[in-house]
Amino acid sequence: MKKRIGAALAVLALAAALVFVARRWRSSGFSWQVFTGSLRNADWRWLALSLVLILVTYVGRAFRWEVMVRPLARKAGNKANRAMSLWRILKATCIGFTAVVLFGRAGEPVRPFLIAREEGVSFSSQIAAWVVERILDILMILMIFGIALTQVSRSAIQPSPRIEAILQAGGAAAGFAGAACLVLLLGLRLFHGRVQERLLEALTFLPDRLQSRIAGFLAAFGEGMASTRSGSSTLLLLVYSMIEWLVIAGCFFCAFRGFPATARLGLTDIVIVLGFVSFGSVLQIPGLGGGMQIVTVLVLTEFYGIGLEAASSIALVLWLISFVVIVPVGLVLAFREGIKWHSLKHIGTEL
Numbered sequence: 001m002k003k004r005i006g007a008a009l010a011v012l013a014l015a016a017a018l019v020f021v022a023r024r025w026r027s028s029g030f031s032w033q034v035f036t037g038s039l040r041n042a043d044w045r046w047l048a049l050s051l052v053l054i055l056v057t058y059v060g061r062a063f064r065w066e067v068m069v070r071p072l073a074r075k076a077g078n079k080a081n082r083a084m085s086l087w088r089i090l091k092a093t094c095i096g097f098t099a100v101v102l103f104g105r106a107g108e109p110v111r112p113f114l115i116a117r118e119e120g121v122s123f124s125s126q127i128a129a130w131v132v133e134r135i136l137d138i139l140m141i142l143m144i145f146g147i148a149l150t151q152v153s154r155s156a157i158q159p160s161p162r163i164e165a166i167l168q169a170g171g172a173a174a175g176f177a178g179a180a181c182l183v184l185l186l187g188l189r190l191f192h193g194r195v196q197e198r199l200l201e202a203l204t205f206l207p208d209r210l211q212s213r214i215a216g217f218l219a220a221f222g223e224g225m226a227s228t229r230s231g232s233s234t235l236l237l238l239v240y241s242m243i244e245w246l247v248i249a250g251c252f253f254c255a256f257r258g259f260p261a262t263a264r265l266g267l268t269d270i271v272i273v274l275g276f277v278s279f280g281s282v283l284q285i286p287g288l289g290g291g292m293q294i295v296t297v298l299v300l301t302e303f304y305g306i307g308l309e310a311a312s313s314i315a316l317v318l319w320l321i322s323f324v325v326i327v328p329v330g331l332v333l334a335f336r337e338g339i340k341w342h343s344l345k346h347i348g349t350e351l
Contacts (some may be wrong), residue, residue, distance in 0.1 A: 034309035038259065039317070046258030047317065053251040054321055057244055058097070062090035064136075064240040065115065067233055068129040072121045088118040091333050098330025101323050114339075136237060140245040142178030145275025148268055155268045157303045249274055255318055261310040262300070273299050277318070293319050 066086050096111025112126035148155075249267075252274050256262035265273075276299045277292055296315035300306040306314075 031309055034307065035313050038261065038310045038313040041260055042313075042317070043258045046254045047321070050251045050254035050258065050321055051325060053247050053254060054325060057247050057251070058093050058326065059090060060240060060244045060247060061133075062086055062093050064237060064244065065089050065093070065129060065133065067236050067240070068132060069115065069119055069121065069126075070233075071230075072119070072125055085119060089115055091337065092118060094326055094330045095334045095337070095339065096330075097323075097326050098334065101327050132237070136241040137245075139178050139182055140241050141275060141278045144245060144249070144271055145278070146173075146176075146178060148271035148275060151268050152272070155272060156265055157269070157272070251321070252277075252318070255321060256314070258317075259310065259314050261306045262304075262314060265304070269304070272303075292322065 063086065066082070066089050069085060069089065070082070092111055092114035095114060096107070099107030099110035101107075108130070109127075112130045113123055115121075115129075116123040116126040249271060252270050253267070256265050256270055256273075273296070276295050279295070293315040296318055297308070297311045300311035300314060301308055
């Protein structure tokens with residue numbers, strides 16, 4: 001029920017944003033000539049560099065996931081096997097993100113499913129790895145976003161004193177939420193042994209068959225958390241996450257430098273936009289995106305006074321670079337691996 005309520009609220013928020021942008025289009029007399037002109041005037045050298053950086057992030061995600069698989073994978077200490085494991089995880093990462101673009105958030109389980117299959121580990125353990133990855137990403141987003149919003153007075157935004165106070169308060173809240181994510185990540189190190197036993201003891205009222213399934217899932221989930229129980233592995237995960245999001249920020253920097261309308265934006269401004277866009281990208285309409293483009297247009301027009309046509313062209317290119325560019329790569333890899341997309345709907349039965 002909570003998930004349905006959350007999804008409904010997200011859809012309503014996106015619908016409201018769509019209505020707002022649609023009204024702006026009508027009231028401003030949206031000019032397709034200006035829109036295409038913005039694309040023609042873009043510096044494609046900057047955009048090409050942005051494209052290279054976003055592709056690097058997929059490699060970075062594979063390195064981070066390999067750290068989480070390492071305690072479970074067979075012969076993890078063998079360097080040759082570790083290199084092969086990294087390659088398999090990279091392929092699964094590209095295919096998994098392609099599934100997210102094509103199917104929306106329903107495609108999220110594809111990556112842990114493929115990694116579990118390729119590495120010979122349980123699906124539940126890779127769901128745990130996916131949870132850790134999400135916590136790390138949210139932690140980085142909140143920390144970067146929080147710091148940027150507290151520095152809004154140094155950005156190109158010209159808010160009223162009241163709006164500035166709200167943004168700074170939002171930055172402080174994001175910082176605290178990031179700290180909470182860090183505490184949660186560290187707390188997951190305790191998810192084994194007695195903690196699992198206590199949880200199972202609290203579920204003794206359930207039928208034996210269901211208890212057995214839950215026990216199996218929790219055991220595999222606990223195995224997936226093995227990497228967080230090592231201080232050096234946890235530190236490595238944090239370092240990889242910091243590098244990952246620095247590269248993503250560099251991608252946005254290059255993309256904005258490629259358009260005359262946003263070339264003036266400083267680093268603080270880019271991080272602010274990145275924070276908003278990251279939250280907006282949570283809602284993905286299969287094949288269309290949605291949240292990211294709408295949020296990009298709203299932030300660029302309302303905060304930075306950029307014309308609707310230019311903001312729309314920037315949002316389109318940014319979406320293509322950030323999400324769609326991986327689709328051809330993922331489709332080729334999926335074809336080579338002999339993956340049938342319709343068979344992925346049965347992933348849930350692997351739990």
